[in-house]
Amino acid sequence: MTSTAHQPWAGATTVQPVLSAKGVTKQFSVAGGHFTAVDDVTVDFHQGKVLAVVGESGSGKSTLARMLLRLLPVTSGQIIYEGRDVTHIRGTELRKYWQDVQAVFQDPFASFNQFFTVGHMFKRSLRLAGQGVDTDELIARCLGYVGLKPDEALPKYPHQMSGGQRQRVMVARALMMNPKVLLADEATSMLDASLRVSVLNVLQDLRRDLGLTVLFITHDIGQACYLADEVIVMEHGLVVERGETDKVIFEPQHEYTKRLLSDVPDLKGSLKHRV
Amino acid sequence: MTGIIPTDALEPRGNEELPHEVAGTDVGTQFTADGSPAAGSAPDSGPTAPKKRRRSGLNVSPRFWVAIVLVAFVMLLAFVGPFVYPYGPNAAAGGLYDPPSAHHWLGTDNFGHDVLGVLIAGSRNSLFNGLLAGVIATTIGVFIGILAGYVGGWLEEALMGITNVVLAIPALIVLILISVSVQNSNISFMKGIVGLALVIGITSWPWTARAVRAQASSVATREHIDIAKLSGARLPSIMALDVFPYLASYIVMAFVLQVASAILAEASLSMLGLGPQGTNSLGIQLHWALAFQAMGSGAWWAFFPPTIILTLVSFALLLLQSSLDEVFNPRLRRGKKKAVKAAAARRAAAARRLASQPVPERATS
Numbered sequence: 001m002t003s004t005a006h007q008p009w010a011g012a013t014t015v016q017p018v019l020s021a022k023g024v025t026k027q028f029s030v031a032g033g034h035f036t037a038v039d040d041v042t043v044d045f046h047q048g049k050v051l052a053v054v055g056e057s058g059s060g061k062s063t064l065a066r067m068l069l070r071l072l073p074v075t076s077g078q079i080i081y082e083g084r085d086v087t088h089i090r091g092t093e094l095r096k097y098w099q100d101v102q103a104v105f106q107d108p109f110a111s112f113n114q115f116f117t118v119g120h121m122f123k124r125s126l127r128l129a130g131q132g133v134d135t136d137e138l139i140a141r142c143l144g145y146v147g148l149k150p151d152e153a154l155p156k157y158p159h160q161m162s163g164g165q166r167q168r169v170m171v172a173r174a175l176m177m178n179p180k181v182l183l184a185d186e187a188t189s190m191l192d193a194s195l196r197v198s199v200l201n202v203l204q205d206l207r208r209d210l211g212l213t214v215l216f217i218t219h220d221i222g223q224a225c226y227l228a229d230e231v232i233v234m235e236h237g238l239v240v241e242r243g244e245t246d247k248v249i250f251e252p253q254h255e256y257t258k259r260l261l262s263d264v265p266d267l268k269g270s271l272k273h274r275v
Numbered sequence: 276m277t278g279i280i281p282t283d284a285l286e287p288r289g290n291e292e293l294p295h296e297v298a299g300t301d302v303g304t305q306f307t308a309d310g311s312p313a314a315g316s317a318p319d320s321g322p323t324a325p326k327k328r329r330r331s332g333l334n335v336s337p338r339f340w341v342a343i344v345l346v347a348f349v350m351l352l353a354f355v356g357p358f359v360y361p362y363g364p365n366a367a368a369g370g371l372y373d374p375p376s377a378h379h380w381l382g383t384d385n386f387g388h389d390v391l392g393v394l395i396a397g398s399r400n401s402l403f404n405g406l407l408a409g410v411i412a413t414t415i416g417v418f419i420g421i422l423a424g425y426v427g428g429w430l431e432e433a434l435m436g437i438t439n440v441v442l443a444i445p446a447l448i449v450l451i452l453i454s455v456s457v458q459n460s461n462i463s464f465m466k467g468i469v470g471l472a473l474v475i476g477i478t479s480w481p482w483t484a485r486a487v488r489a490q491a492s493s494v495a496t497r498e499h500i501d502i503a504k505l506s507g508a509r510l511p512s513i514m515a516l517d518v519f520p521y522l523a524s525y526i527v528m529a530f531v532l533q534v535a536s537a538i539l540a541e542a543s544l545s546m547l548g549l550g551p552q553g554t555n556s557l558g559i560q561l562h563w564a565l566a567f568q569a570m571g572s573g574a575w576w577a578f579f580p581p582t583i584i585l586t587l588v589s590f591a592l593l594l595l596q597s598s599l600d601e602v603f604n605p606r607l608r609r610g611k612k613k614a615v616k617a618a619a620a621r622r623a624a625a626a627r628r629l630a631s632q633p634v635p636e637r638a639t640s
Contacts, residue, residue: 116516170502
């Protein structure tokens, strides 16, 4: 991490954020009224930082991510990318936005079109990613970031790979666009513990080597602690606490954060020893 | 023709999920590896050893084979018959309603034409009509269904509004009106069996559209669609590559039903005398048999053969549809004791192998 990592939260706002959400709200129509999934959330993403969004299931983390990705329309509020309002862009402009803002999703099974090989999927992405670049070299480089070899990975169908391989292929796909922002929506929650660490390390390396800005969405406060510079805590669509990771995790202010932290399994306080 | 085959024949049974929903599990992968019609790009590379094992497990029921044999029989009659049987449909072969004999296996009809010769020509036209109308109806229905189901919003409302209006109009009456005006038109090919197939095709798509829409809107919420969008894929590409393959098994079944109902629609129109003129089809054959009192004069050979062929074709196609449903959706398979036992034995053997390994390996694939 660069030296800016330990600036206080307020200090970071002097630099223009890469991506920011301003007062973003999402309401879903349900029987008998509206359900507010994300309520007036304002977040800034700064160049080369990892921001973790922590919260229980249903706290609106994924909805926030899908809105930032422009996969879901916002009910109100603005999404600003590099100083430009991208809340309502469409077509070519939107595809241009997706060159810069990419995502990895939770489920490495559902993210694949099971009828196509990895190579086919990459070729499809190339139209967006590769103008005048050596495409084979690009694919090889991106697979290299996640520790895969092109001649092994490319001819494979999704069902021929393990969950960890699939998720790493998904990370490679996102990197092919050479994005500036990567949203990882519970990207590690369906992986087993050792693969989880390897994906987290991949994200960490990318941030260090490529200056990637990462939005890391998780329900696991331990992973947030491991990776993130800043944490925001969401409950029922509201941001209840935000700040530097160490501060939020070791000096939690809000009741909900304290409760989340108390739910983390503690190696020292193992149940065995608390007879 | 909505009136002939119930729309709910295609409704998902017992579960809302698609057969592919369980990607990665044995069931899902087995399906893709089968090289079935749905898997347009079935795996053709990669490790072959496990795939061979799966390929042998193509799970078709006996009724699939019954359906195939019946369809093949009718096709053989229609397409090979003319080369084997000496009498054509228009040759004056005998008198009015000659009974079956060694020369004329199924006797002669009211014009003195050989009944089997007419039957062969009629089957061919009826099958051709059914396939053409089925292709047209399925194409329109699938396109509108995927568009409505995937895009959603006001477009879905509009397309489904149109579909429901078309569905609500009594199809037979529309068919009669259109086909009468087509028969009086000046376009020559529209007067024949092709014209009728077009008319049937463009009136019978709505229920395919409705059924496909329901499935497409379920596929549209899957994550791989988001990935395709983020990869810069455009609407036509997503519809063709990300939605269509997931519906292919379903569409194959819809097509089979469309073919069956188009054959029956043609037969009912032609029997009423509203079909094409100056050609042969199973319905036209029945029409003449009716018009010339074949039943009253006891000439059973004039109307039984086309009736039997029509029954066979529609029965076989419906059987084919339901057996395909079983192939594509393994949850519908009836318990075949042998297969179930063999699978259990395989699992037990695998478990023993795993247990006997000294160092437990973490499963990675």
